[in-house]
Amino acid sequence: MRSRLKPKNLLANTGNEKHYTGGRVANSQPVNFASQPKVFIAYSHKDMRWKEYVQSHLQVAEKHLKLTIWDDRQIGTGNAWLNEIERALSSARVALLLVSHHSLTSNFILNYEVASLMTRRAQGGLDIYPLIIRGCDWKAAEWLAGMNLRPEFGKPLAEFTVAKRDSAMAEICREIREIISAE
Numbered sequence: 001m002r003s004r005l006k007p008k009n010l011l012a013n014t015g016n017e018k019h020y021t022g023g024r025v026a027n028s029q030p031v032n033f034a035s036q037p038k039v040f041i042a043y044s045h046k047d048m049r050w051k052e053y054v055q056s057h058l059q060v061a062e063k064h065l066k067l068t069i070w071d072d073r074q075i076g077t078g079n080a081w082l083n084e085i086e087r088a089l090s091s092a093r094v095a096l097l098l099v100s101h102h103s104l105t106s107n108f109i110l111n112y113e114v115a116s117l118m119t120r121r122a123q124g125g126l127d128i129y130p131l132i133i134r135g136c137d138w139k140a141a142e143w144l145a146g147m148n149l150r151p152e153f154g155k156p157l158a159e160f161t162v163a164k165r166d167s168a169m170a171e172i173c174r175e176i177r178e179i180i181s182a183e
Contacts, residue, residue: 039176040092041071042113044102050133050157051098057169058096061177089116094179095128099144101136118143127179131172132156150175 039058043051051071061067070092075084089095095117103109120126130149132138135156139145151157151168160168 038068038070038088038092038094039180040088040095041069041098042095042103042109042117043071043098044100044106044109046102047098047100047133050100054096054098054131054133054169057166057173058176061173065177065180067177067180085113086116089113089120092120092126094176095120095126096176097128097130099130099132099136099138099149100134102134104136104138104141104144114143129172129176129179134158 041051041055055069055071058067058069062069070088072081072085075081097103097114097117117126117128121128128147130138130144130147132149132151132154133156135158138149138154150172151160157165157168
């Protein structure tokens with residue numbers, strides 16, 4: 001009787017990955033995340049799937065360049081979440097704003113995160129990078145209507161085929177890399 005081979009889970013942890021634990025890469029020297037350019041991801045939790053998709057593309061730069069990606073899922077249990085968000089916002093070089101009808105109707109995103117991001121942008125040192133992920137009336141938001149959005153022409157990522165979506169994300173990641181490396 002022939003044994004059946006199970007397909008290898010390509011997403012399984014092989015043990016070769018680096019794991020971040022308390023500011024230290026396992027089995028290496030401490031990592032000073034504060035000195036690395038940071039990409040802050042602002043999104044609605046209703047768009048978690050999109051945040052994970054975008055973040056997976058950004059992780060190429062995170063793994064190969066000195067870059068830190070931050071989102072609110074990195075806030076530890078028991079930590080003061082608003083303080084953690086403020087700290088991340090204040091140290092970000094790029095704010096990637098995932099735009100959807102969910103984010104454009106979130107009181108916290110509009111009244112706190114967007115207000116803080118616009119203030120930091122006006123003071124200099126922060127680029128806001130709006131990324132349309134789902135179809136929505138983003139032109140109704142005056143603060144957003146005057147910005148250059150991605151993908152080009154304001155076409156939402158959700159309307160792209162998988163291959164075109166991946167190509168658009170590769171271009172977006174390249175643009176973010178150029179913003180950070182221009183320092």
